[in-house]
Amino acid sequence: MAYTVPKLKDFSPAALDNAARELLSALEREAAQTGSADQRKSFRDHWLGRKDGILAQMNQLWLKAAPKEAKREVGQRVNQLKAEVEQKVEAALTKAANVTTTPSLDISLPGIRRQLGAEHPIIRTMHEIVGVFKNLGYSVAEGPVVETDYYNFEALNFPPNHPARDTQDTLFLANQEAKPRREQLLLRTHTSPVQIRTMEKLKPPIRIVIPGKVHRNDPPDASHSPMFHQVEGLAVDTNITFGDLKGTLDHAMKALFGASVRTGFRPSFFPFTEPSAEMFVSCFICGGSGKRGPDPCRPCKQTGWIEILGCGMVDPNVFEFVKQNGYDPEKVSGFAFGMGVDRIAMLKYGLDDLQLFFQGDVRFLQQFA
Ligand code: PHE
Numbered sequence: 075m076a077y078t079v080p081k082l083k084d085f086s087p088a089a090l091d092n093a094a095r096e097l098l099s100a101l102e103r104e105a106a107q108t109g110s111a112d113q114r115k116s117f118r119d120h121w122l123g124r125k126d127g128i129l130a131q132m133n134q135l136w137l138k139a140a141p142k143e144a145k146r147e148v149g150q151r152v153n154q155l156k157a158e159v160e161q162k163v164e165a166a167l168t169k170a171a172n173v174t175t176t177p178s179l180d181i182s183l184p185g186i187r188r189q190l191g192a193e194h195p196i197i198r199t200m201h202e203i204v205g206v207f208k209n210l211g212y213s214v215a216e217g218p219v220v221e222t223d224y225y226n227f228e229a230l231n232f233p234p235n236h237p238a239r240d241t242q243d244t245l246f247l248a249n250q251e252a253k254p255r256r257e258q259l260l261l262r263t264h265t266s267p268v269q270i271r272t273m274e275k276l277k278p279p280i281r282i283v284i285p286g287k288v289h290r291n292d293p294p295d296a297s298h299s300p301m302f303h304q305v306e307g308l309a310v311d312t313n314i315t316f317g318d319l320k321g322t323l324d325h326a327m328k329a330l331f332g333a334s335v336r337t338g339f340r341p342s343f344f345p346f347t348e349p350s351a352e353m354f355v356s357c358f359i360c361g362g363s364g365k366r367g368p369d370p371c372r373p374c375k376q377t378g379w380i381e382i383l384g385c386g387m388v389d390p391n392v393f394e395f396v397k398q399n400g401y402d403p404e405k406v407s408g409f410a411f412g413m414g415v416d417r418i419a420m421l422k423y424g425l426d427d428l429q430l431f432f433q434g435d436v437r438f439l440q441q442f443a
Contacts, residue, residue: 076120077104079131085144090151093136097128101159105166114167121163129156192443196303196431199419200285203305206329207283210322212307215282217268219289220247224256225267229395230346238345243291261289264412265306266346269388272308273396278406279311285415296427303415308388310401310408316349316387319409323353323385330418331358338379347386347410354379359421373421380421385411 077100082093101121108117121128132152140148193201204214217225232239234255242263250258268284284306292298309318324337335358339351356362357374364376374380388410390403397403420428423442430438 077101077128079128079135081135082139085136085140085148087147087151090136090148094151094155097132097155098158098162101162101166105162105170108166108170109173114170117170118163118167121159129159132156190443192439194431194439195423195442196416196419198442199422200303200305200415203326203330203413203415203418204283204285206326207281207307209329210281210325212281212283212309215268215272215284216286217262217265217271217284219262219287220259221262221267222256223258223260225270226260226262226264228256229270229392230266231389231391232345236345238343244289245291262286263290264288265304266410266412268306269308269346269410270392270395273310273401274399277400278408279309281309281311283307294429294432296429297417297420299416299428299432301432304412305415306410306412308408308410310388310406312406314387314407314409316409319385319387319411322409323383323411327353327355327382331355331422334358334361336362339385342384342386344384344386346389346392347384348389350384350386352381353383353385353411355382356380359424372426382418383411383413385409 077097079097080093082089104117104120108114119127124130132155137145137148137152208214227239227242228234244263245261247259265284265286265288268286272280272282272284284304286304286306287301288304289301292300294300307322309322320337320339327335327337336356338354338356340354342350342352344350357364357371357378357380359373360366360371360378362378364371364374364378370376371378386409388408393401393403393406400406416428416431419425419431425431
């Protein structure tokens with residue numbers, strides 16, 4: 075109930091103090107319940123209204139009603155109290171006005187449904203590949219996308235003017251002519267530099283996979299992109315053989331594409347592996363026949379085989395760069411491989427245009443959510 079000023083029988087200082095305390099705590103209670111513009115108006119009227127406000131009542135009931143001999147004392151106290159009330163009412167009004175500019179919340183309204191995000195199909199494929207090797211006991215390593223010439227080329231046995239560099243043309247950062255070549259920065263062309271970075275940090279034996287983004291000077295078309303993704307692998311120990319490489323990769327392909335795929339190897343060249351090979355899997359679209367019904371199978375170009383990755387035994391020249399960390403080519407051997415994630419994702423999802431992955435069209439991406 076709203077506060078009203080009580081009549082006083084006793085005008086002693088103690089009684090006045092008491093009455094004043096009650097009045098002020100009523101003011102505080104009402105101020106706390108004041109919010110909307112309407113409430114602010116009636117709160118103000120209730121306390122400061124000229125005719126019937128609390129201050130007016132105080133004049134009538136306390137000051138005017140006081141016996142002659144108490145008038146002076148009561149008058150002083152009433153004036154003090156009036157000033158205090160005025161100041162508190164104004165402060166409460168300002169505060170309430172600031173708080174109530176935002177409309178109150180209706181918690182009975184239905185919520186706004188948020189669109190769920192989903193893994194991009196390339197990232198999902200990357201995780202799947204990494205998962206297969208994790209199950210074999212491999213660890214995961216990562217490295218920088220902006221790399222030095224040393225890690226991207228030199229320590230991987232690409233001599234400064236070797237033609238193998240031409241197959242991996244890329245962007246160099248500007249204004250680095252003053253630096254020695256090995257320190258010059260470029261966008262890494264493969265995930266292989268992380269082989270070196272990892273061997274510098276960890277002593278053998280190691281088994282790692284390295285997922286990541288790479289760049290090359292390849293104009294975009296249905297099967298090329300200047301930016302793409304790789305998963306690299308490296309195993310180094312005593313007595314690692316080409317048989318280990320074949321067994322490991324054959325298992326991985328069956329885990330990724332189904333138990334019925336077969337694998338095959340053809341000789342190839344990479345400066346950092348010797349011998350080197352390209353690995354093929356039997357086409358899991360046409361089952362290796364090269365045909366789909368009467369039509370030629372497009373993904374394998376009618377060959378029945380799909381090229382999936384590059385691999386080989388780590389070249390002893392590469393171990394020379396990390397020899398001081400326990401990689402003596404006389405004592406350890408290893409295999410490495412690198413596969414293109416984007417191509418594998420295309421095959422898995424049956425796409426005929428790589429660019430769809432990078433255009434960010436939600437209608438396309440939603441199919442994978
Ligand atoms: N880095 C090579 C490439 O991008 C692939 C590769 C990795 C080959 C490891 C052999 C060993 O083409």
